[in-house]
Amino acid sequence: MSAPTGGMSRARCVELDRADPLASRRGAFVLDEGRIYLDGNSLGPLTHAARRRVQEVLDHEWGRDLIAGWNLHGWIDLPARLGARIAPLIGAAAADVVVGDSTSVNLFKLAASFMRDAAPRTRVVTELGNFPTDLYVLQGLADLMPGRVELAAVPRGDVAGAIDERTALVVLTHVHYKTAETYDLAEVTAAAHERGAAVLWDLSHSVGALPVDLGSARADLAVGCTYKYLNGGPGAPAFLYVRPDLQARLEPAIAGWLGHEAPFAFDDDYRPAAGVARHCAGTPGILGMAALDGALEVFDGLDLIALRAKSLALTDLFIGLVEARCAPHGLELVTPREPARRGSHVSFRHPEGYGIIQALIARGVTGDFRAPDVLRFGFTPLYTRYVDVWDAVEALVAVLDGREWSRTEHRHRRTVT
Numbered sequence: 001m002s003a004p005t006g007g008m009s010r011a012r013c014v015e016l017d018r019a020d021p022l023a024s025r026r027g028a029f030v031l032d033e034g035r036i037y038l039d040g041n042s043l044g045p046l047t048h049a050a051r052r053r054v055q056e057v058l059d060h061e062w063g064r065d066l067i068a069g070w071n072l073h074g075w076i077d078l079p080a081r082l083g084a085r086i087a088p089l090i091g092a093a094a095a096d097v098v099v100g101d102s103t104s105v106n107l108f109k110l111a112a113s114f115m116r117d118a119a120p121r122t123r124v125v126t127e128l129g130n131f132p133t134d135l136y137v138l139q140g141l142a143d144l145m146p147g148r149v150e151l152a153a154v155p156r157g158d159v160a161g162a163i164d165e166r167t168a169l170v171v172l173t174h175v176h177y178k179t180a181e182t183y184d185l186a187e188v189t190a191a192a193h194e195r196g197a198a199v200l201w202d203l204s205h206s207v208g209a210l211p212v213d214l215g216s217a218r219a220d221l222a223v224g225c226t227y228k229y230l231n232g233g234p235g236a237p238a239f240l241y242v243r244p245d246l247q248a249r250l251e252p253a254i255a256g257w258l259g260h261e262a263p264f265a266f267d268d269d270y271r272p273a274a275g276v277a278r279h280c281a282g283t284p285g286i287l288g289m290a291a292l293d294g295a296l297e298v299f300d301g302l303d304l305i306a307l308r309a310k311s312l313a314l315t316d317l318f319i320g321l322v323e324a325r326c327a328p329h330g331l332e333l334v335t336p337r338e339p340a341r342r343g344s345h346v347s348f349r350h351p352e353g354y355g356i357i358q359a360l361i362a363r364g365v366t367g368d369f370r371a372p373d374v375l376r377f378g379f380t381p382l383y384t385r386y387v388d389v390w391d392a393v394e395a396l397v398a399v400l401d402g403r404e405w406s407r408t409e410h411r412h413r414r415t416v417t
């Protein structure tokens with residue numbers, strides 16, 4: 001006899017897909033129908049529009065017009081134009097977001113820029129267990145600016161208490177990369193402001209997955225990836241945001257020529273551009289930006305409330321089915337059960353997590369593994385169907401019941417997990 005599934009069945013999932021207002025967006029993606037892709041929180045899939053846009057740049061812009069493309073096709077404005085397209089997804093005004101570099105570099109740029117001018121405050125508070133790059137960048141910054149930056153990396157539960165009168169900046173990831181637990185962005189920002197500190201939000205696991213409202217929270221600074229839920233492609237350029245009233249005050253940490261007020265004046269001395277453009281250090285990577293430009297089409301006119309509703313429905317369904325059907329196998333849920341505290345992925349802990357993920361991949365279900373023992377499954381409402389959730393759990397049951405994770409071929413650790 002099979003385990004109870006709370007009235008859910010594969011047929012019911014098919015019905016839910018038929019009624020899904022976002023169902024038609026799936027057609028925008030290049031997907032292998034034989035694979036259930038639950039790793040869009042790590043690398044989003046290619047869209048047809050991204051492929052077309054890159055092809056267009058190759059064949060008709062760079063390929064034909066060469067250097068004239070910078071003016072003719074507006075390549076030089078792409079960091080700002082892409083920033084303007086991402087802005088509505090994070091509750092920002094178009095002029096306050098710019099695209100370029102990686103999330104790590106943007107985090108460094110904004111944190112360093114802010115801390116240059118933070119005296120007498122020196123403390124930067126962050127969370128132990130934050131995404132490693134956030135921790136490493138801040139550790140590096142403390143080494144680079146001794147006496148001016150002192151890092152306080154504390155357990156999650158101690159973050160609020162660590163923000164004191166010495167604190168200049170709080171650096172947090174809105175949706176945790178392992179557990180998917182969210183911070184209340186408005187509440188944490190307000191609490192930091194009350195104590196005279198600013199907050200830099202890492203939105204890598206939020207943007208394109210749930211509505212974010214930096215503007216109404218009066219958030220100070222933000223960065224984020226575009227290769228996850230925004231589907232910009234492997235290593236796609238990241239974005240950064242600075243609240244308008246802070247923009248003129250923040251001297252860029254990297255005074256590159258494309259952040260100059262007049263790059264083509266070729267002056268010997270640096271004068272920062274107005275606004276967020278001053279944080280653009282060097283020449284933008286146009287091929288990567290073209291892919292992102294195409295990828296963002298799928299967000300045009302998208303109702304983020306509907307996106308969030310489906311994301312929660314998918315994650316709820318997955319949690320419920322796994323717990324009902326895999327109960328004897330010792331999977332421990334690490335993602336909050338409470339919907340408001342959950343991003344768009346679900347993680348379970350299991351000592352054989354790596355092998356389980358490899359065995360699932362072999363069965364056509366892609367999730368990923370985060371050491372030491374976390375299995376992650378990303379639910380991207382634009383292309384993941386309810387029936388995919390059902391079938392993914394079926395595969396998980398088969399892997400666990402058959403101890404498929406113990407096979408030699410699933411135990412070999414590759415570089416990227």
Ligand SMILES: Cc1ncc(COP(=O)(O)O)c(C=O)c1O
Nearest residue numbers: 102103104131133173177202204
């Ligand atoms: C929260 C978070 N920040 C930053 C990054 C990585 O940024 P980068 O694009 O610099 O590799 C990731 C990557 O997964 C992430 O999850």
